[in-house]
Amino acid sequence: KNATAAQIREAFLRFFEERQHRRVKSSSLVPQNDPTLLFTNAGMNQFKDVFTGREQRDYKRATTSQKCVRAGGKHNDLENVGFTARHHTFFEMLGNFSFGDYFKQDAVAFAWEFVTSPQWLAIDESRLAATVFAGEGAIPWDAEAYGFWKAQGVPEERIYKLGAKDNFWAMGETGPCGPCSELHYYQGGDIPCAEEAAGRECQGVACDCDRWLEIWNLVFMQFERSQDGALTPLPRPSIDTGAGLERMAAVVQGKRSNYDTDLFQAIIRAIEGVSGKRYDAGSDDGVSMRVIADHARATTFLVGDGVLPSNEGRGYVLRRIMRRAIRHGKRLGLEKPFLARVCEAVIAEMGDAYPETRENQAFILEVAKNEEESFRRTLDKGLAILEDEMRRLEAAGEKVVPGKVAFLLSDTFGFPMDLTRVIAGERGFGVDEPGFDKHLAEQRARSEWKGSGEEAVGDLYKAIAQELGETRFVGYERTATRAEVK
Numbered sequence: 001k002n003a004t005a006a007q008i009r010e011a012f013l014r015f016f017e018e019r020q021h022r023r024v025k026s027s028s029l030v031p032q033n034d035p036t037l038l039f040t041n042a043g044m045n046q047f048k049d050v051f052t053g054r055e056q057r058d059y060k061r062a063t064t065s066q067k068c069v070r071a072g073g074k075h076n077d078l079e080n081v082g083f084t085a086r087h088h089t090f091f092e093m094l095g096n097f098s099f100g101d102y103f104k105q106d107a108v109a110f111a112w113e114f115v116t117s118p119q120w121l122a123i124d125e126s127r128l129a130a131t132v133f134a135g136e137g138a139i140p141w142d143a144e145a146y147g148f149w150k151a152q153g154v155p156e157e158r159i160y161k162l163g164a165k166d167n168f169w170a171m172g173e174t175g176p177c178g179p180c181s182e183l184h185y186y187q188g189g190d191i192p193c194a195e196e197a198a199g200r201e202c203q204g205v206a207c208d209c210d211r212w213l214e215i216w217n218l219v220f221m222q223f224e225r226s227q228d229g230a231l232t233p234l235p236r237p238s239i240d241t242g243a244g245l246e247r248m249a250a251v252v253q254g255k256r257s258n259y260d261t262d263l264f265q266a267i268i269r270a271i272e273g274v275s276g277k278r279y280d281a282g283s284d285d286g287v288s289m290r291v292i293a294d295h296a297r298a299t300t301f302l303v304g305d306g307v308l309p310s311n312e313g314r315g316y317v318l319r320r321i322m323r324r325a326i327r328h329g330k331r332l333g334l335e336k337p338f339l340a341r342v343c344e345a346v347i348a349e350m351g352d353a354y355p356e357t358r359e360n361q362a363f364i365l366e367v368a369k370n371e372e373e374s375f376r377r378t379l380d381k382g383l384a385i386l387e388d389e390m391r392r393l394e395a396a397g398e399k400v401v402p403g404k405v406a407f408l409l410s411d412t413f414g415f416p417m418d419l420t421r422v423i424a425g426e427r428g429f430g431v432d433e434p435g436f437d438k439h440l441a442e443q444r445a446r447s448e449w450k451g452s453g454e455e456a457v458g459d460l461y462k463a464i465a466q467e468l469g470e471t472r473f474v475g476y477e478r479t480a481t482r483a484e485v486k
């Protein structure tokens with residue numbers, strides 16, 4: 001009942017170990033040998049080739065607690081953070097896997113037992129609902145899964161049929177996929193729903209609101225999707241499940257928000273400590289504190305797994321996350337660097353379960369400190385420019401920040417485009433994104449120009465970058481050097 005998240009994590013892994021599953025370590029957030037994937041986004045990623053039959057293991061059942069980041073690509077929850085009670089960029093996904101061993105019936109029975117049994121999570125059955133695939137295109141509705149939930153005692157009116165958007169799971173554009181079936185927990189009808197606020201009806205389990213909390217997804221891995229979209233049946237039907245630890249903890253601990261679970265308490269206390277403010281969930285400061293708590297976790301784990309802030313690819317996603325956190329710190333009134341201090345609280349909380357964070361502590365804190373110092377050098381000026389611009393627009397009765405301004409902020413002041421969009425959005429402004437893209441493309445074309453005179457500088461630049469190392473050079477000095485190179 002009052003189980004901590006650490007106890008729930010351990011109970012899950014033990015439950016499945018007792019049922020002949022091999023306990024496998026979380027893989028890195030940086031996918032190994034998978035260029036299609038930005039970051040590890042589900043427990044099944046490390047088993048992708050086992051599902052397709054390309055790789056063999058000496059076990060047919062596995063269980064993991066997997067580090068996941070959803071901040072880009074097919075699964076992107078970045079914009080939800082701070083605003084829903086249930087989405088993070090970094091989270092832990094508990095999972096059990098069958099590689100051509102058991103299938104739907106056992107997967108459903110295991111999940112139901114773990115969630116409802118008084119010996120395990122003892123979650124109130126009357127608040128649970130299941131969903132099954134309603135069928136779409138050539139794939140029929142999942143009458144089997146429906147029957148298995150019914151056999152567990154789930155009343156028919158609590159088994160919902162949903163379409164592919166919710167109940168057909170795919171890791172990315174290609175790879176293993178299949179119909180799925182989910183368990184949802186009713187958090188309460190008094191929780192605000194955006195649909196209702198807009199005068200429409202709440203969509204219940206299918207709604208994007210926090211009333212029905214999706215806690216566990218059971219994927220019935222049956223297909224592999226190829227580049228052209230074609231679905232090929234897998235050699236043997238398999239099971240891949242994912243349950244969010246933070247959400248399970250919220251339900252078990254009787255909290256309506258993941259941020260109110262023990263996992264986030266020490267982190268939020270640390271933010272209270274540096275800001276001298278009390279956490280008030282309903283206020284703007286509350287949003288900022290949640291974003292900082294979330295992003296500090298993502299920063300800690302991504303840097304711990306070797307990602308460094310940079311202007312490209314994975315490093316750029318990390319940089320955007322870190323700069324959002326820093327700017328929220330600014331909004332909270334934090335005038336001095338704080339991110340490393342919050343990352344330290346994350347490591348204190350998570351170090352037992354993920355020793356790699358503790359082992360890399362000095363490095364993680366150093367990277368956080370450097371990125372914050374570097375961004376703070378331009379943050380105030382950039383914010384002032386954006387403020388001036390919005391004041392000017394307001395006076396002119398306009399609501400869209402010009403692409404040129406967004407580009408200046410990005411190129412000279414280190415504001416990623418999405419950060420400008422967020423800040424403008426808070427004041428009810430949009431940003432001319434096509435205009436921004438145009439300026440960016442023009443600048444790229446200019447700097448790629450290989451005319452006389454420029455070549456020497458270009459080569460010199462490359463040579464220096466080579467010597468200093470790509471990440472350090474591009475990562476910390478890009479804003480300045482780019483201007484110099486031009």
Ligand code: ATP
Pocket residue numbers: 070077086087088089090091093214215216217242243244245246247
């Ligand atoms: P949602 O519909 O709430 O966005 P999802 O259907 O995208 O979740 P799945 O891909 O099915 O999620 O992932 C399996 C489980 O992982 C979910 O049932 C949920 O418990 C958890 N989960 C998914 N996304 C997040 C997130 N951004 N933060 C925390 N937990 C998550």
Ligand code: MG
Pocket residue numbers: 075
């Ligand atoms: Mg989602």
Ligand code: MG
Pocket residue numbers: 166214
């Ligand atoms: Mg869902």
Ligand code: MG
Pocket residue numbers: 166182214217
């Ligand atoms: Mg789901």
